[in-house]
Amino acid sequence: MHFYLFDSFLTDPKYKKILEEIENRILDLDIGGRILHLTVLRDFETSLNAGLQDKYTTLVIVGDDRTLTKAINILAGQKKPLGIIPVGENLEICRTLGIPEGLEAIDLIANRLIEKIDLGIANKHYFISSVKGEKADFSITCDDQYDIELSTEQKFCICNLTCLEQQISNPHDGLLETIIYSQKKNFFGKIKTKLDSYFQNAKLIIKSRGESAPVIVDNGEVLKTPVNLEVLSGGLSLIVGRERRF
């Protein structure tokens, strides 16, 4: 039996039609189970933990990338596979996982192609995609062996799955990939990205040489330096699509 959790932002009336279609499709494919819609009165963590009971074979969340990042911080290290039905606007991570939007994602849930992928850990916060920083005098200590010093003009992205456009990392290698790059606008106002440096490490510490600086985790959560990074190998069992980009 499956456990479906619909994120609270889906209570917006504009999602009413797609949610009805999703629930009907779930019944059509005979992969029904318990369906829970989050509201302001229901806590995400408590609701998702209810899905960890043995009677449920699969947890499915319905929402966007933010829903996924909230879920992995609760489910990291759990063996039960997690499925996603992407609905909403912020869906870049879901696309990288090869999961199409809306109704097509339900077919993937039925097909049940499961992959164990690495999760990154940033100061006890789990992330699936990347950690980014810019506009500060950052230094990054790699594997407790050497330090990389960046200038204020440089940006960095530390990837577990994906960071910059078209740059896909390997989420099975137990490593984090650090890309240092700069961006400038050309004459036509288009942003041009220039890749500068590339490192692969299992453990990183992000510091700033001046005041504590912010870094952004999975395009959402903000942490302040120092930030300790490492990898939880195979930390998440995920139902993915054949069109996944890794």
Place this chain on the structure above:
Amino acid sequence: MLGKDNNSSNQELETIIGPSVNVKGNFTSQGNLKIEGSLNGTIDTMGDVRIGTDAKIKANINAREIHISGTVDGIIKATEKITLTSTAKVTGDIETKNLAIEDGAFFSGKCIMGNGSMKTIDKSFSKDNKKSTDVEDNE
């Protein structure tokens, strides 16, 4: 490097230190290293090291093959080959199986080649000869 490759054992690991990046400390790796910036410390890798024209390295280097076009101050050891191009400036000792130096390269230090044996020339006088020259191997 980045890309669609699930088989990490076949993926060649390459680290790139770009022109405006400064690295300090002991760099160890299984794969190749390309340096365009600066590094202060040590480099120890089972792969190859490529040092660009504008790179400034103050480190001892151990690698399989080392290709130098920039400035290096340190002891350089390669199990296979060291190449100094015309823009290379190397201060320090070199130890390698094979060595190639282009016209224009600057090198100041000792050089040990082959299997590491060092040949010296010892001028000594024998009983029968007023002057003789012996070559002895110091292993």
